[in-house]
Amino acid sequence: MKSVEPEVHLVARPQLDYDEIARYLADVGGQSWLERLDRGEMDAELNDPQNLAEFAGRLCYRSWEPGLNPNVTRVRTDQDQYLSNLLASMHGSVLEHVSFSFVLHNVSRVLTHELIRHRPGVAISQESLRFVRLTDLPFWFPDWAKDDPELMKRSTEMLAQMERFQQWMTEHFGLDEEGVKFAEKKHKTSFMRRFAPEGLATGLVWTANVRTLRHTLEARTAPGAEEEIRLLFAKIGEAVRAEAPALFGDYEITEDGAWVPKWRKV
Ligand SMILES: Cc1cc2nc3c(=O)[nH]c(=O)nc-3n(C[C@H](O)[C@H](O)[C@H](O)COP(=O)(O)OP(=O)(O)OC[C@H]3O[C@@H](n4cnc5c(N)ncnc54)[C@H](O)[C@@H]3O)c2cc1C
Numbered sequence: 001m002k003s004v005e006p007e008v009h010l011v012a013r014p015q016l017d018y019d020e021i022a023r024y025l026a027d028v029g030g031q032s033w034l035e036r037l038d039r040g041e042m043d044a045e046l047n048d049p050q051n052l053a054e055f056a057g058r059l060c061y062r063s064w065e066p067g068l069n070p071n072v073t074r075v076r077t078d079q080d081q082y083l084s085n086l087l088a089s090m091h092g093s094v095l096e097h098v099s100f101s102f103v104l105h106n107v108s109r110v111l112t113h114e115l116i117r118h119r120p121g122v123a124i125s126q127e128s129l130r131f132v133r134l135t136d137l138p139f140w141f142p143d144w145a146k147d148d149p150e151l152m153k154r155s156t157e158m159l160a161q162m163e164r165f166q167q168w169m170t171e172h173f174g175l176d177e178e179g180v181k182f183a184e185k186k187h188k189t190s191f192m193r194r195f196a197p198e199g200l201a202t203g204l205v206w207t208a209n210v211r212t213l214r215h216t217l218e219a220r221t222a223p224g225a226e227e228e229i230r231l232l233f234a235k236i237g238e239a240v241r242a243e244a245p246a247l248f249g250d251y252e253i254t255e256d257g258a259w260v261p262k263w264r265k266v
Pocket residue numbers: 117118119120215219220222224225226
């Protein structure tokens with residue numbers, strides 16, 4: 001039995017092609033927006049996730065600068081203010097362009113069952129336990145459990161016994177013998193996983209757009225949410241807030257760790 005901690009690895013984020021954006025803006029007369037970016041007026045460094053959200057928002061009203069759309073006589077030039085207004089006015093569809101991909105490593109099947117209930121705006125590739133044979137049973141223990149010696153003794157004994165049963169089945173089915181067809185290995189591996197606990201740590205790639213992230217961050221850090229998913233989403237929250245502070249800066253983190261947005265359900 002291997003004791004593990006749930007981990008969040010942010011592995012992909014948006015990247016803009018500013019040359020293509022410049023070609024588009026030249027056609028609609030919005031070059032001044034890009035010039036503000038180039039001069040660093042909108043942000044100390046280029047922040048592609050935030051710039052993409054702003055770009056998509058401004059395209060809607062052609063609000064690159066006053067007058068391009070005769071209905072627009074004033075535009076916000078500060079990105080923080082622009083994006084705050086976008087959140088406040090619930091223009092959340094713009095946020096769907098901005099996606100982040102995470103490897104969620106050492107998370108239990110308890111957690112992944114709950115995570116996949118969030119449907120729009122996500123993509124999921126989960127480790128297949130039909131294909132990947134269990135050789136050990138990685139398992140996360142919360143601190144309060146680790147502080148209980150009797151509980152730890154009994155639970156690690158039980159996990160060790162389950163691991164031995166996995167090894168016994170491997171030998172019993174002869175899975176590592178010469179010539180065993182892959183289809184047979186898959187068939188038996190799928191049977192064997194039924195004897196693994198739901199707390200088994202596994203992993204997935206989880207991609208979510210910012211609209212979904214804002215909603216799930218609130219729901220899954222709420223005091224009533226399950227403790228492992230709360231812990232995981234606190235890590236996801238820290239990661240995305242560092243990436244795009246203007247898109248996640250309105251959250252307050254309460255004493256009990258709940259992320260509460262100023263603007264709910266954009
Ligand atoms: C603390 C907690 C306890 C829970 N307990 C249970 C439980 O005991 N049993 C259980 O089965 N589930 C439980 N859930 C899961 C919960 O019921 C939801 O399925 C899950 O949180 C997904 O969130 P969502 O419904 O907001 O949908 P998401 O898929 O995250 O969608 C986001 C939003 O998009 C809209 N939307 C998405 N799909 C549709 C649709 N098909 N039609 C219309 N609008 C849509 C809704 O406005 C929705 O809020 C729990 C969740 C939490 C956070």
